Amino acid sequence: MSTSVNTEITAELIAAGKVAHELDREHVFHSWQAQGPFDPMTIIKTEGSWVWDGEGNKLLDLSSQLVNTNIGHQHPKVVAAIQAQAATICTIAPQHVNDARSEAAKLIAELTPGNLNKIFFTNGGADANEHAIRMARVHTGKHKVLAAYRSYHGGTHLAVNVTGDPRRVASDNATDGVVHFFPAYLYRSYFNSTTEAEETQRALRHLEDTIILEGPSSIGALVLESIPGSAGIYVPPTGYMEGVRELTSKYGIILIADEVMAGFGRAGQWFAVNHWNITPDLLTFAKGVNSGYVPLGGVAISEEIFETFLQRPYPGGLTYSGHPLACAAAVATIKAMQEERMVENSARLGAEIIGPALTELKAKHPSVGDVRGTGCFWAVELVTNQETREPMAPYGGSSPAMAAVTGALKKAGMLPFVNFNRIHVVPPLNISDADLRTGLAMLDEALSVADGFVTD
Known part of the structure; x- marks a missing residue:
């Protein structure tokens, strides 16, 4: 589902992004990170529910950044x-x-x-x-x-x-x-x-x-x-x-x-x-x-x-x-x-699309321990065993399993919000139904990777 360089993304924009990345690594001190191993993603364009990375790849922003771009990017x-x-x-x-x-x-x-x-x-x-x-x-x-x-x-x-x-x-x-x-x-x-x-x-x-x-x-x-x-x-x-x-x-x-x-x-x-x-x-x-x-x-x-x-x-x-x-x-x-009745739309998206879809994913994937939320504010909690509820990553940390799931989401074409053993489904409140369903399909695909880490 990953998208190659979009027609709106020019070679000049990509080149500018590479310069920005070099300057970032040279001068920027990032929050909540060990500075040495950190390799941040460059963003060169944003629009609606989508962002473009430094290579020009189009990614669905199902994170709303830090759950704050409630009206999406670049609202006119x-x-x-x-x-x-x-x-x-x-x-x-x-x-x-x-x-x-x-x-x-x-x-x-x-x-x-x-x-x-x-x-x-x-x-x-x-x-x-x-x-x-x-x-x-x-x-x-x-x-x-x-x-x-x-x-x-x-x-x-x-x-x-x-x-x-x-x-x-x-x-x-x-x-x-x-x-x-x-x-x-x-x-x-x-x-x-x-x-x-x-x-x-x-x-x-x-x-x-x-x-x-x-x-x-x-x-x-x-x-x-x-x-x-x-x-x-x-x-x-x-x-x-x-x-x-x-x-x-x-x-x-x-x-x-x-x-x-x-x-x-x-x-x-x-x-x-x-x-x-x-x-x-x-x-x-x-x-x-x-x-x-x-x-x-x-x-x-x-x-x-x-x-x-x-x-x-x-x-x-x-x-x-x-x-x-x-x-x-x-x-x-x-x-x-x-x-644009975005608050009402948030409630509708949660009740009619996100909630039912996540309930189906929980029934389908043994790696899903719990799904919960309301509006455009949902979490999928991943476990290695549904009975014991053993989290797929320890509290306060990550794991190879969660790294693999996060990588699968990005490969599918999503910019996700992942924390500890959870994937948060937190799209813009005005995301289109079609884009939201696309994102949920990406999540379904990535959860198949998570299933590979389930133990008896």
């Missing part, structure tokens, strides 16, 4: 909005009003649940979570933060310590006031649950025990991905999110919903918390707010927390808070999503 309305904004105000300090930021804040506030009507803009998701925690700590006067294992909240100092996956370990010296708890994750239950009802009851009991034993008077916030993303897209079982909201309200703890990856239509609703009709006290966002066309994140703030800072200065800020180019991109992205 957003490109035009960025160009128009650049012609008037490219940048302005955050203490000044600019129309792009004002309109973006209004549109986001109209979409957030409940009374989250005030918007603080950041440069991305990590600093959104850092500022949300700071707001909660100042508002409550309490320092501890509860966060789940198997989570990701960002790469900056506090955000990575709040994170509950192995990326935190190298930087975590246990001095940042973070206490981790076990999440509700039925497939790999920490509570020996066999049903959703058991998992919900036992996970909430564990969380309440943690709160009581840590001392509610010391806990300022609980931060939780509404649907964990890079940690596994494990959708919370029925009743769990409502129970978390009840516990945080009961013990006077600020609930921060991390919607950085799950928000802006990714999970088939504008925000994933809408699946449970709950309203957090703070909601963080980034990625899909403008599909990553210009870096942008933020915190949606409840009226109660906003009132804390009516007469008391908020102790934080950023030079680029509410950057005009980023906010103009957000305005255009949200309007395009509304006009």
Whole structure:
């Protein structure tokens, strides 16, 4: 299924890509990588749901990059909005009003649940979570933060310590006031649950025990991905999110919903918390707010927390808070999503195409242990044995088996999102049905490779 040099891809473009790769290897320091053995793929063109690599090969982007290009690549309305904004105000300090930021804040506030009507803009998701925690700590006067294992909240100092996956370990010296708890994750239950009802009851009991034993008077916030993303897209079982909201309200703890990856239509609703009709006290966002066309994140703030800072200065800020180019991109992205009904389409794609197809693949391939998700937000968990649920790669690592599966996906013509023993199916929300079915056929082909690593 791999496509050779496309007619739109010129020899000059490929040559420029080779120069870029040489300069990258000479000067660029990459995130989350050992620099020596890393050989990054060059991308020379993007369009819609497709990208072209440095050799001119066309690849279906079923990763949405880092699950952020929710409207696909090079959406003309957003490109035009960025160009128009650049012609008037490219940048302005955050203490000044600019129309792009004002309109973006209004549109986001109209979409957030409940009374989250005030918007603080950041440069991305990590600093959104850092500022949300700071707001909660100042508002409550309490320092501890509860966060789940198997989570990701960002790469900056506090955000990575709040994170509950192995990326935190190298930087975590246990001095940042973070206490981790076990999440509700039925497939790999920490509570020996066999049903959703058991998992919900036992996970909430564990969380309440943690709160009581840590001392509610010391806990300022609980931060939780509404649907964990890079940690596994494990959708919370029925009743769990409502129970978390009840516990945080009961013990006077600020609930921060991390919607950085799950928000802006990714999970088939504008925000994933809408699946449970709950309203957090703070909601963080980034990625899909403008599909990553210009870096942008933020915190949606409840009226109660906003009132804390009516007469008391908020102790934080950023030079680029509410950057005009980023906010103009957000305005255009949200309007395009509304006009083209992308959120509704995300829900349809999940219910009618992705979910049924993955269920069939699970029945067909012995390497598939679990499939789960909603909207355009799905995970395929690979195992070497369906009965024992032995993961095809260890937690926090990879394996020759997963490397072979990833290679098969790329050979088939896909740019995949692979993490540990999982393949994430996270296409743009406006991908065509035909392209999506093509991608699922590529996945079917690659899973045959995974089947070769299954043991009795």
